[in-house]
Amino acid sequence: MAHALITGASKGIGKAIAIELASRGYDILLVARSEKDLLKASKDIKSKADVEVVYLSIDLSLPDAPNEVYSWLHSLQVKVSVLVNNAGYGLSGRFETQEVAAIQNMMQLNMINLVTLTYLILPELKQNPASYILNVASTSAYQPTPNLAAYAASKAFVLSFSRALNHEYRGTGISVTCVSPGPTNTAFVERAQLTEKGLERMKKVHMQPAAVAKSAVRAMLARKAEVIPGLTNKVASFMTWLFPKTIVEHIAGRIIGNVIE
Numbered sequence: 001m002a003h004a005l006i007t008g009a010s011k012g013i014g015k016a017i018a019i020e021l022a023s024r025g026y027d028i029l030l031v032a033r034s035e036k037d038l039l040k041a042s043k044d045i046k047s048k049a050d051v052e053v054v055y056l057s058i059d060l061s062l063p064d065a066p067n068e069v070y071s072w073l074h075s076l077q078v079k080v081s082v083l084v085n086n087a088g089y090g091l092s093g094r095f096e097t098q099e100v101a102a103i104q105n106m107m108q109l110n111m112i113n114l115v116t117l118t119y120l121i122l123p124e125l126k127q128n129p130a131s132y133i134l135n136v137a138s139t140s141a142y143q144p145t146p147n148l149a150a151y152a153a154s155k156a157f158v159l160s161f162s163r164a165l166n167h168e169y170r171g172t173g174i175s176v177t178c179v180s181p182g183p184t185n186t187a188f189v190e191r192a193q194l195t196e197k198g199l200e201r202m203k204k205v206h207m208q209p210a211a212v213a214k215s216a217v218r219a220m221l222a223r224k225a226e227v228i229p230g231l232t233n234k235v236a237s238f239m240t241w242l243f244p245k246t247i248v249e250h251i252a253g254r255i256i257g258n259v260i261e
Contacts, residue, residue: 008087010037016213090151182233
């Protein structure tokens with residue numbers, strides 16, 4: 001049976017993607033930090049689909065985490081045909097007010113470890129007739145975003161990396177898809193340190209993780225290079241191509257400023 005490896009899979013979009021893939025017959029490999037949440041996610045997935053679910057509890061932001069995940073996979077002796085790089089988090093506020101260690105940790109997780117894990121698992125994926133990589137970015141990847149400066153830049157990296165890799169493997173059995181969700185009902189907004197008022201504002205426009213997961217998996221299996229779930233998010237991202245960058249940056253900064261003040 002084919003296996004799907006999902007990082008950041010104990011809740012939110014990662015868990016929803018795991019459930020969606022399980023419904024399509026994939027055995028599931030979950031990787032996240034909280035063992036308690038992983039255990040609950042495993043039970044939830046098994047209650048919805050007759051698949052095998054195994055998990056690894058690890059802090060994916062640690063520099064050696066990708067190597068530990070790879071060693072774990074090797075010990076399981078499973079055949080991975082789907083890699084979902086979902087683990088990531090954001091920091092909000094003016095750049096100088098954030099702790100440099102926190103920024104570095106975020107960049108380690110959002111970019112460096114994503115690239116490293118992809119590099120390690122690619123040889124495994126190449127052994128299959130058909131394999132898929134799904135990287136999770138954000139609509140903030142489409143424009144510089146004041147008050148989310150480092151986070152938005154890290155997601156722009158994910159989008160660029162994904163599209164380039166997809167082109168490199170065009171015509172092979174491997175495809176790379178980047179999904180860029182907008183505001184979603186996940187723990188992300190809490191870790192991004194938004195205010196209570198900001199959280200309430202975000203709830204008015206956010207999508208549900210299950211809807212994002214369906215859109216992402218559908219695009220992945222169709223071998224699309226990228227997908228933006230939700231009509232509003234699609235329109236907003238398209239508008240960034242129409243207006244001058246200074247206007248786009250101003251609007252983006254105002255939007256984020258309204259939810260962190």
